[in-house]
Amino acid sequence: MMKFLTYISLFILTSSCAPFVDSPFSDALLRPERNLNQLSISKLGNIEADGKITLAVFSDSHQNYKQTDKVSFEINRTPNVDFIAGLGDYTNSAYNLEYDQFIDSIGLMMYPRILAIGNHDAIGAGPELFKKAFGEANFFFESGSFRYIYFNSCNLEDPEGFNPQWLLDRVSESSKPVIIFSHVQLRDPERFFGSDATILGQVITHPNTKVIFNGHNHVYNFSLDNNTIMMQCGRVDGEQGPHWLLVEITPGSPGQFCVTRMDTMENTCQNLK
Numbered sequence: 001m002m003k004f005l006t007y008i009s010l011f012i013l014t015s016s017c018a019p020f021v022d023s024p025f026s027d028a029l030l031r032p033e034r035n036l037n038q039l040s041i042s043k044l045g046n047i048e049a050d051g052k053i054t055l056a057v058f059s060d061s062h063q064n065y066k067q068t069d070k071v072s073f074e075i076n077r078t079p080n081v082d083f084i085a086g087l088g089d090y091t092n093s094a095y096n097l098e099y100d101q102f103i104d105s106i107g108l109m110m111y112p113r114i115l116a117i118g119n120h121d122a123i124g125a126g127p128e129l130f131k132k133a134f135g136e137a138n139f140f141f142e143s144g145s146f147r148y149i150y151f152n153s154c155n156l157e158d159p160e161g162f163n164p165q166w167l168l169d170r171v172s173e174s175s176k177p178v179i180i181f182s183h184v185q186l187r188d189p190e191r192f193f194g195s196d197a198t199i200l201g202q203v204i205t206h207p208n209t210k211v212i213f214n215g216h217n218h219v220y221n222f223s224l225d226n227n228t229i230m231m232q233c234g235r236v237d238g239e240q241g242p243h244w245l246l247v248e249i250t251p252g253s254p255g256q257f258c259v260t261r262m263d264t265m266e267n268t269c270q271n272l273k
Ligand SMILES: [Fe+2]
Pocket: 089, 118, 119, 120, 183, 215, 216, 217
């Protein structure tokens, strides 16, 4: 009997040793990766060496891991991508297990990945989880001809991290034309009112601001706002197949912006303002 109980005890001890995370709502991650955005930025090198900047852009993967894997596969077989821009909402509820799964997913992407935070990623412990894995949600970096600014647009979920004046200051001080990456469209009438809307309006119309990328609305849309390109990426789980954007930006005066939506292969080109 003692022998039997010993075997049972050993079985229970050795068969229940999966990593333990206190709850889905905590800021504990199983994945060990940290500061992933800065790590990607440090790997960029001279992204304008071929005379243009080539970006792969995706957004709103949520829990669509299968479609995200397909997007990763398609991006990986596309030559000369300088970096991959994620526009947020990689989770549904910002649970730590969703962050872990997403970090696992993007491990398949072979180009540097630089990611914005989405409103779904900013619920509860979300901002802490994002900071832990990817770093600060407001940041910028530059290539020879452009400044790239990533903006935390989650005013309702993460009011402490939402700072439109920081964005306007980074745009205004720049000696180079600016490309912005945001989850929410900066004119969103359901989120931005009063002084916030005024400041974001100044960002959009600022002479330095050439292109603003956003996700959040799950559908593709290309438009101009005071001649600034407003490039909205749809969700990866598109109705016409895996959805992502292949973007080529050519510096110059004027520079040029070309986008191909990779589910339908529709192509649009526009001079930068
Ligand atoms: Fe969203």
